[in-house]
Amino acid sequence: MPAGSLRSGCEILQPLDSSTRPLVGRAKDGHHHTTHGGVLVLTLTRSVGETIRIGDDIEVHVVEVRGGTVRLGFKAPREVAIHREEVYRQIAEANLLAAQVTADSLGALAAFAPSSAAAGTVDAAEGDEAADEPADDAPA
Amino acid sequence: MTSSVLTPSLAPAATRAPKVQALELAEPLPGFPVHRDYVLVPAEDGGLIWWLQSMAPDGPRFLAVRAHSFFPGYAPALPGAVCTELGLHDAAEAELYCLLTVPDGDVASATANLRAPVVVHPGTSRARQVVLLDGAHPIRQPLRG
Numbered sequence: 320m321p322a323g324s325l326r327s328g329c330e331i332l333q334p335l336d337s338s339t340r341p342l343v344g345r346a347k348d349g350h351h352h353t354t355h356g357g358v359l360v361l362t363l364t365r366s367v368g369e370t371i372r373i374g375d376d377i378e379v380h381v382v383e384v385r386g387g388t389v390r391l392g393f394k395a396p397r398e399v400a401i402h403r404e405e406v407y408r409q410i411a412e413a414n415l416l417a418a419q420v421t422a423d424s425l426g427a428l429a430a431f432a433p434s435s436a437a438a439g440t441v442d443a444a445e446g447d448e449a450a451d452e453p454a455d456d457a458p459a
Numbered sequence: 460m461t462s463s464v465l466t467p468s469l470a471p472a473a474t475r476a477p478k479v480q481a482l483e484l485a486e487p488l489p490g491f492p493v494h495r496d497y498v499l500v501p502a503e504d505g506g507l508i509w510w511l512q513s514m515a516p517d518g519p520r521f522l523a524v525r526a527h528s529f530f531p532g533y534a535p536a537l538p539g540a541v542c543t544e545l546g547l548h549d550a551a552e553a554e555l556y557c558l559l560t561v562p563d564g565d566v567a568s569a570t571a572n573l574r575a576p577v578v579v580h581p582g583t584s585r586a587r588q589v590v591l592l593d594g595a596h597p598i599r600q601p602l603r604g
Contacts, residue, residue: 397538397543398544400538400590402592407590410572410598411489413560414519414588416560417559420561428508428602429505431529431602431603
């Protein structure tokens, strides 16, 4: 399928509103549109081994489908950041919390800076979501 | 403000940043999509904590720490695309700031976001918050070891 036909009728593809889920239907011809938060969303049906191309240089491969889980492979230029949506949402939430800060705590916060003897605190720390879901970065 | 920005014993090598630095974000901070222009202003005399303040009158402001001041072992791998975008020849040139969260004003439970540092090109005003691919860096790292 030529890339141009994928975009037809799809005016804006924006990050989806995190509070709702898109209404994704299944079409026999694998190609229709849904609206999501006022944004038109192109919906395609693909099978394992098939590919979606976005623009000239982004490919999304359907690697595996098992139960309700889909493994996708991405080929994209290095400057294109690819993240799970939930990670981005977590960062946005963390930023919103961080913006509630006041100046009251400044002195006490500065006192937490480690002395030179206390280096290496990060090395011992384990991420709150560390590696529980490693990137499926096998080439498609 | 006339004193030296950094406490030598804590950050001997990083004396390049001016006291107030304007930042132009290549991408807005997640959660604050309309703000790209910020300033970094020292929040206290020690050069340890900074305000990351939107230049918009109603914009957000954050407290941030120089990553190496509080987390000396922190050396995340920056995507090459970020270095390209910010004009960094070497990822080691970048200055990393981590945003602080102080839940309910409780300083003892303050955390720093190591998963998404604000990466600053020290020689220009270019910066962006980078969501690291490596999930080993926590979003909420306690500031108090």
